[in-house]
Amino acid sequence: MKKTILFIALVAATGAMFAQKKTTTSGSINFDATTSLDQLPKAENKTVIAAIDPKKGTLAFEVIMKNFTFGNPRIQEHFNGPKWLDSEKFPTATFSGNITNPTAVNFSKDGTYDAEVAGDLTIHGVTKQVKTTGKIVVNGKVVSVNAEFSIKLEDYSVDGPQIGAGKIAKEPKITVAADMQ
């Protein structure tokens, strides 16, 4: 009898653990649009909201564009300006997607798993379907996500003379890292 109660309690506890959406408000995104002509267009944002739902296999990110920090004030101004990302008009960027190989990730066992993610990425008011691979690390209650991918600026209607002149990469590298609990 005791064993049965213990088993039920364990199943319930595990269920509750899975059901819980894990979040952070301090995820980070690094943006690297440097080229051989210009090493300045790169930035970091460490106040990214991220959430993962182990039960549903969903993953989401939200970020305030103006909180991308550049080393150079002029580049930061260009980044947020109307010719680039127009952060006044489009203050946030978001991602909402799913893990497309859910059986490859065991959220109840510590380890590092190769995950495939697909979903909608919205930047500059334009939403595009993206697919990428990343690592999911399960460590006790913490689930970490790390991914690196590139986006085509023209897909998000971002263009300008600096991009044409080769001073800003046409396909900047985006690195995402978030420890959610």
Add this chain to the structure above:
Amino acid sequence: MGTVRRKMNPWFKKILYGILVIGLLGAAATWYIFSEKFSDTSETKTDFTINALDLIHEFEKNDSLANKKYAEKMIVVNGMVSEIEAADTTVNIKMVDTTSGAYVIFAFQQQHREEAKKIKQGDKVSIKGSCSGGAYSRILETEYITFKRCALNK
């Protein structure tokens, strides 16, 4: 055999010098702009000083108005630390309105990151930083306001 040196037209000479000076000035201005760095936050002028909960309430009430007023302004925020959250190799400081869950979060400037690590939950602090504005989070279903290049206001 002697060589013949043609004398340069004085006007042409002046124009050449002019182009050279303009070119040098242009190069100097470009170098200045692109080698420019953000000042240390602790040495910058403060635009507003406000209590964390008042700031949060202002954004909750009307975030487009609050964004117009505070975005990209240097603000001193006074309040109690609700949470210290690991952010990559550093930490972010959070002040949360416990009634609504809305929060303000501070990411510290490179040279001030060690100060942030010494802050403890429950501390009453004064933090100065560049406000990046606020938005409603669909994930957390609450308002949030983010700050960059922060420093402890001493």
